[in-house]
Amino acid sequence: MKGKKIVPFTLCLLLLSSSLIACSKGTASKEPQTGADAKPIKLTFWSGVPAEAGPQLAVDNWNKQNPNIQVEYVRYVNDDSGNIKLDTALLTGQGVDIYATHNFPRFETRVKAQVALDLGQFKDYNIDEMMGPEASDWKVDNKYYAMPTKRDLHFIWLNKDALDKAGLAVPYNWTWDDMRMYAKKLSEQKQWGMLQDMVTWDFVLDSPMAVEGVVKPDGSSNMDNRLTKKILENMHAMMYDDKSIPLYAEQLSKKMPVETEFLKGNAGMYYAGEWIFRFANNLKDYPRDFKIAIAPIPKVTKDQENYRVFGGLGDAIAINPQSKNIDAAWKFLKWYADGGMLPLTQGGRIPSSKAVNSDEAFKVLLQGVEDKYDVESMKKVLFSKDFKTFQSKLAQQMIDARKEQYQLYFTNNQSLDQMFVNLVKRHNDFLKQTKK
Template sequence: MKGKKLVPYSLCLLLTASGLSACATGTGSDTAQTQAKSGGDAKPIKLTFWSGVPAEAGPQQAVDNWNKQNPNIQVEYVRYVNDDAGNIKLDTALLTGQGVDLYATHNFPRFETRVKANVALDLGQFKDYNIDDMMGPEAADWKVDGKFYAMPTKKDLHFVWLNKDALDKAGLPVPYNWTWDDMRAYAKKLAEQKQWGMLQDLVTWDFVLDSPIAVEGAVKSDGTSNMDNPLTRKILENMHAMMYDDKSIPLYAEQLSKKMPVETEFLKGNSGMYYAGEWIFRFANNLKDNPRDFKIAIAPIPKVTKDQQNYRVFGGLGDAISINPQSKNIEAAWKFLKWYADGGMLPLAQGGRIPSSKAVNADESFKELLKGVEDKYDVDSVKKVLFSKDFKTFQSKLPQQMIDARKEQYQLYFTNNQTLDQMFSNLVKRHNEFLKQNKK
C-alpha cells in the first residue's frame, strides 16, 4: 500500500465500473409470508447474512442456534473481510443480485453510501419494534435523513489496552482521566522496558482525528473546512514525536509496509499499550492461539488537553445490520434481525461484541465476555470503561472521499515527505474544493 493513492469509496462509481446502469431501486417480492403461511411440506426459507466478523468469533454459533430453533427459516452466514476489497465484494453482491438478504456495515460513511444507493431497506415500515427505545439514544447516530435503514446491534467503543504487569513494573497507575501528553509520557516510560511504548491499530487512525471535530463538525460556520482544527494538529504532532523523538511507537511506514500484526505483538507482551477497541477481545480471550502471562487493564481514549471542550470517544453502537430491499424474504429477514439483536447474538460477546439491546442483561453480557478468562484481566478497569457514563461517544460522519484524502496527506506527514503545515494546507484546499463541488 505504501505510496499508492487510496481510491475513494463509491457504490455508484462501482456500478459504472461494473457496467451497470443505475443504483438498485425498489423492493424484493414478499415470498416469506407466502411460504411461512403454507406450512406443511413447504421448503424452508433460505436467508443469507453477510458480516465482517469471522464465523468462528460467534456469528456461526448464533446462526446455528437460530437454525435449530427455526427449521422453516434457515440462515447461511457469509463473512466478508472489513477492508476496501471486502466491502467492494459485498457491494458487488448487493448490486448484482447475488442473494444477500441481510448484511452488517461497520462504519457510518460506508453505510450512508449504501443507503443512498438504495441497497438498504427503510426499517420504519415495521411497526412491531422501536429501535430508538430498544437500543437507546446512541442508535440515532445511524439514522440517515431521520430514518433507520439498519439496526445497530452492539456496543461500540475505542479505548486503550494496557499491559497491567508492565504498568506495575514502571510504577504507573491505570489511567482514567488523562490527556494525549500523559499517554505520550506513559509510552516513553514503558518503552524503557525494551518494548514498544504503544501500538495502534491502523483502522483507528482516522477516528482519532475525527474526535476533536465530532461536535462542531468538519465544516466551520462560514462553510469552509475545519479539518485544520488545533486539537487535530496537537494529536498529529504528538504521534509524530512519539515515532521520531521518543521512538516509543513504530514508524508509520514500517508498520504499514510490514503489515505489522499489532494485536499479536501486544498479546505477546511486546508493547505496554495498544490503541484499539472492543473487537480485540476475540484475540485476547483466545488463549490457545494467543497465550499470555500478563493481566490486561483498559483505559479510556485520552482527551487532547485537560480543558478540551466537547470531548468525544469514537463508539456508541455498531454492527449496523440492514435488510436488502431486493430480498425475496423481507419478513423472514426482519424476524431473524429482531431475534439476533435481542439476544441471539450473545455468542459474539466473548469476542467483544456486547449486545446493545435493552432486552439483554448487561451483567449477563459482561459475564459472557470474560467467561473462563477472568483471571487474565483487571476486571474493575474493564467494567468501568466499557459501561462508563463519564464520556460521550460519536460516529464519524466525514464523507469517505475526505477520509481517503486525509489519509493520503497524513501518510506523507508521517513519512516526513511534507511538513504538518503543508499537510493541513493541502488537506484544507482539497476539502474546500470538495465542499464547493458538493454544495447543495
C-alpha cells in the same frame, strides 16, 4: 397465434415491472407459506466478523429453532477490498439478504445506493426504545435503514504488569501528552510503548471534529483544527523523537499484526477497541502471562470541552431491498439483536438491546478468563457514563483524502503545515461540489 403469444409475454413484463417498483420502494415481501412439504426459506447474512468468533454459533442456534427459515453466514473482511466485495454482491444481485456495516460513512454510501431497506415500515419494533438514544447516530435523513446491535467503543488496552513495574497507575482522566509519557516510559522495558491498528488512525482524527464540527461557522473546512494538529504532532514525535511507536511506513509495509504483538507482551499499550477480545480471550492461540487493564481514549488537552470518544453503537445490520424474503429477514434481525447474538459477546460484541441483561453479557465476555483481566477497569470503561461517544460523519471521500495527506506527513514527505494546506483545499473543493 401471435396474439396468444403476446399476452403472456406482456404479462411477464408487467409482473417484472411491478416487482421492480416494489423493490425500489422497499416494500416488505410476504413470508412464503410453509407446510410439511415446503422447502425452507434460505437467507444469507454477511458480516465482517470471523465465523468462529460467534456468528456461526448464533446462526446455528437460529437454524435449530427455526427449521422453516435457514440462514447461511458469509464473512467478508472489513477492509477496503472486503467492503468492495460486499458492495459488488449487493449491486449485482448475488443473494445478499441481510448484512452488517461497521462504520457510518460506508453505510451512508450504501443507503444512497438504495441497497438498504427503510426499516420504518415495520411497526412491531421500536429501535430507539430498545437500543437507546445512541442508535440515532445511524439514522440517514432521519430514518433507520439498519439496526445497530452492539456497544461500540474504542479504548486503550494496557499491559497491567508492565504498568505496575513502571510505577504507572491505570489512567482514567488523562491527555495525549500523558499517553505519550506513558508510551515513552513503557518503551524502556518493552519493544514498543504503544501500538495501534491502521484502521483506527482515522477514528483518532475524527474525534476533534465531533466536538468542533467538520466545517466552521462560515461553511469552510475545519479539518485543520487545533486538536487535530495536536494529535498529529504527538504521533509524529512518538515515532521519530521518542521511538515509542513504530514508524508508519514500517508498520504499513510489514503489515504488522499489532494485536499479536501486544498479546505477546511486546507493547505496553494498544489503541484498539472491543473487537480485540476475540483474540485476548483466546488463550490457546494467544497465550499470555500478564493481566490486561483498559483506559479510555485520552483527551487531547486538559481544557478540551465536550470530549467525545469514537463509539456508541455499532454493527449496523440492514436488509437488502432486493431480498425475496424480507419478512423472514426482519424476523431474524429482531431475534439476533435481542439476544440471539450473545455468542459473539466473548469476542467483545456486547449486545446493545435492552432485552439483554448487561451483567449477563459481561459474565459471558470474561467467562473462563476473569483472572487475566483487571476487572475493575473493564467495568469502569466499558459501562462508563463519563464521556460521550460519536460516529464519524465525515464523507468517505474526505477520509480517503486525509489518509493520503497524513501518510505523506508521517513519512516525512511533507510538513504538517503543508499537509493542512492541501487537505483544507481538498475539503473546500469537496464542499463546493456537494452544494451544487
